[in-house]
Amino acid sequence: MSMVRLKPEWLDVGVELFKVVHGYKMAGVNKDVGSLDYVVEDEEGVKKLLMVLVDSKYKASRCDIRKLDKTLEFLEDEDFDEITLVGQDFTSVTESRINRDDSLDYVSEESEVFSIMELLSAVQMLTKELCVNKCGKYPMSSEECAGYEDGKYTCDIRRVSDDSDFHAKMGWSQLLYKDFKNLVQYKRKLMNSKNAKS
Numbered sequence: 001m002s003m004v005r006l007k008p009e010w011l012d013v014g015v016e017l018f019k020v021v022h023g024y025k026m027a028g029v030n031k032d033v034g035s036l037d038y039v040v041e042d043e044e045g046v047k048k049l050l051m052v053l054v055d056s057k058y059k060a061s062r063c064d065i066r067k068l069d070k071t072l073e074f075l076e077d078e079d080f081d082e083i084t085l086v087g088q089d090f091t092s093v094t095e096s097r098i099n100r101d102d103s104l105d106y107v108s109e110e111s112e113v114f115s116i117m118e119l120l121s122a123v124q125m126l127t128k129e130l131c132v133n134k135c136g137k138y139p140m141s142s143e144e145c146a147g148y149e150d151g152k153y154t155c156d157i158r159r160v161s162d163d164s165d166f167h168a169k170m171g172w173s174q175l176l177y178k179d180f181k182n183l184v185q186y187k188r189k190l191m192n193s194k195n196a197k198s
Contacts, residue, residue: 005188006036006052007059010109011086013181015052017114018084020122020180024050033071034061039080049080053087060088063106068094112173119176120168126183127161133190156186 006012015038018024024038030051036058038050051071053061061067063085075083085098085106098104107113114122131138131145134157139145147155148162160179167175 005058006054007057008109009181011052011060011088013177013184014086014107014113015050016184017119017122017180018050018086020125021114021118022048022050024048030074033074034067035071046081047079048082048084049078050084050086053085060086060109063087063090063094065091065093065097068097114173114177116168116171116173116176119173119180120164123161123164123176123179123183126180126187127157127164130157130183130187130190133187157183160186 006015015036019038023040025040027037027039027049029035030037033051033053034055035051035053038052039048040050041047053063053067053071055061063071067087068085071085081103083104085104087106087108089108090098090106095106098106128138134155135146142148145155145158147153147158153159153162160182164176164179167179
């Protein structure tokens, strides 16, 4: 269950960004709260929890006060230094309550969470993973990559990687986000074709 397809698309891509940028790993389905939980511990021992609030079909759910109460009740017995809740939207009451707790944060569709550099870094890390999966190695120079020959792209991974460099230089975060989304979709296709062969 390492790559669950979440709905809507902003949630699916956003969670993949959190995983790539911050190193979150799937911890499991939390049926008590109604969430998919991801955890990471940094070099200083800070434990972080990403709780993606979803329904039974992995669709983003709303965080009203009842949902928040249930979540906070669950968290009482947990030992996390930082918790980020991700949901379709948050009521003004839940936003206010979350903002009173320094260890809690929230993300919804409207949130601008990642900087240009984080988005570019995520594209580069996912590019490296996909190159290794597709070709068996990551090229150390553009000359080592067979994805661009005679002025034409023969590989979608190389094209997206080159595009992302330009998008970052121009400061176009929305296009960088789209570059990352395209790589996530390519990764899913690659995984599905591998699964079909096995």
